[in-house]
Amino acid sequence: MRLKAIAAAVLVAGLGVGVAIAAEDGTHDARSALMKKVGGAAGAMAAIAKGEKPYDAAVVKASLTTISETAKVFPDQFKPGTEKGDKAASPKIWEDPADFKARADKLSADADKLLAQLPADAAGVGAAMKTLGANCGACHEKFRIKTE
Ligand code: HEC
Numbered sequence: 703m704r705l706k707a708i709a710a711a712v713l714v715a716g717l718g719v720g721v722a723i724a725a726e727d728g729t730h731d732a733r734s735a736l737m738k739k740v741g742g743a744a745g746a747m748a749a750i751a752k753g754e755k756p757y758d759a760a761v762v763k764a765s766l767t768t769i770s771e772t773a774k775v776f777p778d779q780f781k782p783g784t785e786k787g788d789k790a791a792s793p794k795i796w797e798d799p800a801d802f803k804a805r806a807d808k809l810s811a812d813a814d815k816l817l818a819q820l821p822a823d824a825a826g827v828g829a830a831m832k833t834l835g836a837n838c839g840a841c842h843e844k845f846r847i848k849t850e
Contacts, residue, residue: 728784733791736772736779743768744834751828762821762830769834770813777803792845802845809837 725731743765749755750762777799785796795802812833821827 728779728781730788730790733776733779733788736776740769740772740776740838743772744831744838747827747831747834750824751831753824757824757827759820759822762827763817766813766817766820766830770810770817773806773810773813777806790847790849792847795845802841805837805841805845809834809841812837 725735746755746761746765750757755761780791780795780799780802782796785791785793816830816833821830
C-alpha cells in the first residue's frame with residue numbers, strides 16, 4: 703500500500719515535469735500543467751484525509767513541497783501580453799496582477815507553514831486541506847473561468 707502510494711506520487715511528479723517541458727511559457731498548456739501538478743498533490747493529500755490511502759508522511763511532505771514550489775512560479779506564467787487565447791484564465795489576472803500574485807504567495811506560505819509543522823495523521827491532513835483549499839477556491843472564483 704505504502705509503496706504503491708509512493709510509486710503513484712513519483713509517477714504523477716514525472717508526468718508533471720514532462721508536460722511542463724513540452725509547453726511553452728505563458729500558454730494555457732503551461733499554466734494547466736502547473737495547476738495539474740497542484741491538483742495532483744492536493745488529490746494525494748485528500749485521499750489520505752478521506753482514509754482512502756493510509757497516512758504517509760513522505761507523501762504529505764512531497765505534496766506540500768509541490769504545492770509550495772508550484773505556487774511560487776505560477777504567476778510568472780501570466781506576464782503582460784500573454785492574455786490572449788486562454789479561455790480558462792480570466793482577464794482579471796492582468797487587470798489586478800498584484801492580487802493574483804498575493805493569492806499565489808499566500809498558498810505557498812500556507813504550504814510552507816504546514817511543512818514546518820507536518821500534519822501527523824489523517825485528521826491533521828484533513829485540517830491542512832481546509833487551510834489550503836480555501837486558497838484554491840478563492841483564487842478560482844475570482845481568476846479562473848470554468849470551461850467545462
Ligand atoms: C493564484 C490563484 C490560484 C490559486 C491559489 C490556485 N489556483 Fe488553480 N487555477 C488558477 C487559474 C488561473 C487556473 C486556470 C489556468 C489556465 O488554464 O490558464 C487554474 C486551474 C486549475 C486546475 C485546472 C487545470 C487544468 O487545466 O486541467 C486545477 C485542477 C486547479 N487549478 C487546482 C488547484 C488547487 C487544488 C489549488 C489549491 C491547492 C489551486 N488550484 C490554487 C488559479 C489558482
